[in-house]
Amino acid sequence: MPEALLADFLAFTLAGEAPAVTAGEAAVGVQWRWLGAGLLALAPAALADDAPRIVLSAGVHGDETAPVELLNVLAQDIAAGKAALQAHLLIVLGNVAAMQAGCRYLDDDLNRLFGGVHLSVPNSTEAGRAAELEACVARFFEAGPGARWHLDLHTAIRPSVFERFALLPQREAAYGADVFAWLGAFGIEAVLMHRTGSATFSHYCSHAHGALACTLELGKVMPFGQNDLSRFAAAASGLRRLIAGAAPADGTTPPRCFDVVGQLDKRSDAFKLLIGDDVANFTPYAQGTPIARDGEQVWTVQHAEERIVFPNAKVKVGLRAGLLVAELPVV
Ligand SMILES: [Zn+2]
Numbered sequence: 001m002p003e004a005l006l007a008d009f010l011a012f013t014l015a016g017e018a019p020a021v022t023a024g025e026a027a028v029g030v031q032w033r034w035l036g037a038g039l040l041a042l043a044p045a046a047l048a049d050d051a052p053r054i055v056l057s058a059g060v061h062g063d064e065t066a067p068v069e070l071l072n073v074l075a076q077d078i079a080a081g082k083a084a085l086q087a088h089l090l091i092v093l094g095n096v097a098a099m100q101a102g103c104r105y106l107d108d109d110l111n112r113l114f115g116g117v118h119l120s121v122p123n124s125t126e127a128g129r130a131a132e133l134e135a136c137v138a139r140f141f142e143a144g145p146g147a148r149w150h151l152d153l154h155t156a157i158r159p160s161v162f163e164r165f166a167l168l169p170q171r172e173a174a175y176g177a178d179v180f181a182w183l184g185a186f187g188i189e190a191v192l193m194h195r196t197g198s199a200t201f202s203h204y205c206s207h208a209h210g211a212l213a214c215t216l217e218l219g220k221v222m223p224f225g226q227n228d229l230s231r232f233a234a235a236a237s238g239l240r241r242l243i244a245g246a247a248p249a250d251g252t253t254p255p256r257c258f259d260v261v262g263q264l265d266k267r268s269d270a271f272k273l274l275i276g277d278d279v280a281n282f283t284p285y286a287q288g289t290p291i292a293r294d295g296e297q298v299w300t301v302q303h304a305e306e307r308i309v310f311p312n313a314k315v316k317v318g319l320r321a322g323l324l325v326a327e328l329p330v331v
Contacts, residue, residue, distance in 0.1 A: 004017075005032075006079040007076060009075045010069065010072035013099075014100055025045060026078075027081070028079070029045045030044055035090075035136055036132060036136065038092060038094065039091075039136055040075060041088070041140065042090075043085065043087070049146070051088055051146045051245075052146045052149060052245070053090070053141055053147070053149070054148075054150075054243055055205065056089065056092070056153065057150070057153065058071050058093060059093045060111045060201055061095065061111065062094075062097070062100075062102070062104055063098070063104045064153075065223060065226075066218065066221075067153030067232070067235075068093055068099065070153065070229060070239075071153070073229070083244070086243070087243050089243055090137065092137070094111075097125055097126075098126075102223065108125075108126045109315075111152075111199075113127060113199060115203065115204045116134075117130070118131050141209040142209075148205070148212065149212050149242070150201070150212070151202075153218060154216065154217050154218065155219050155220055156219070156310075161282035161307075163189065164188050165192065166216050167200075167215040167217070168214055169203040170195055170196055171206055180255060181248045183214070184248065185248035185252050187234025187235050188216065188255045191256070192258050193257060195260055202215045257328040259326055259327075261302065261303060262324030265320060266294065266317055267317065267318070270295050271292065271317075271321055273291070273313045273321070273322070274290045274292055277311070277313055281308070281311075282307045282309060285301045287301050287303060287305070288300055291308065303326040307325050310322055
């Protein structure tokens with residue numbers, strides 16, 4: 001049973017199985033612990049408690065399959081000794097029920113339920129999972145004093161001017177050059193700097209646990225088995241360097257940085273995108289361009305140029321229907 005779990009954690013998880021034995025040591029001296037559906041901790045047997053603690057998550061949106069496959073291959077390679085590990089690693093396959101159903105979520109977007117927001121929707125299928133993930137990462141991070149990381153891997157629904165981009169949660173302290181070097185090493189072309197809090201998984205790990213946390217958008221959604229993982233090669237090799245305790249590769253291009261300058265909040269069913277429903281992420285618009293309308297409220301471009309990210313008029317009333325971002329000057 002443990003062999004099946006380590007050989008194909010994704011298949012094991014999708015089958016809804018629970019192992020008879022929940023912890024052990026793989027052939028190469030890597031200790032593993034199964035912590036619940038889609039939750040697998042890995043660490044070298046002799047690793048110090050103060051080694052880095054890294055959470056890698058994927059499938060928080062159940063239909064975003066490529067990063068899930070990427071983490072599955074990573075877990076296989078660690079267990080087989082083909083990928084070096086010098087960290088306490090927690091692999092999280094986020095919304096297992098939605099992954100099994102082949103959809104983004106069942107009742108509520110899991111990535112809008114963290115930081116306790118799940119308490120406000122107790123009957124939602126996703127509420128229990130959000131609570132379980134919060135408890136699991138809390139135990140994982142609090143088990144030692146090492147540097148804390150959380151990288152939440154996603155793929156976008158729509159095409160993007162920048163194929164790979166990252167969202168950094170709002171926090172008091174500025175992000176250091178090392179963060180941008182790592183994002184460049186993951187193949188990230190653009191970074192969004194959030195200026196307000198949100199109920200995402202990465203924001204929760206940043207605020208509740210002081211983790212260096214980031215949401216990575218690595219390409220476009222495809223069904224399981226139809227992903228070209230070579231398009232995710234930069235992210236995969238960057239993650240392997242990170243968990244191996246190496247430095248980011250030299251010679252990578254640092255990402256362009258964008259500030260979130262506006263948020264399109266859907267307040268009623270009258271909400272309408274005035275730029276059409278199928279524009280690419282990061283499409284630029286000039287000052288004065290009307291972007292969206294909700295009854296009397298109209299959002300227009302305030303800066304010389306702003307770009308639209310995650311436009312989606314179909315979200316539930318009360319949720320974010322898009323972000324407007326402006327490029328930050330290079331420092
Ligand atoms: Zn996503």
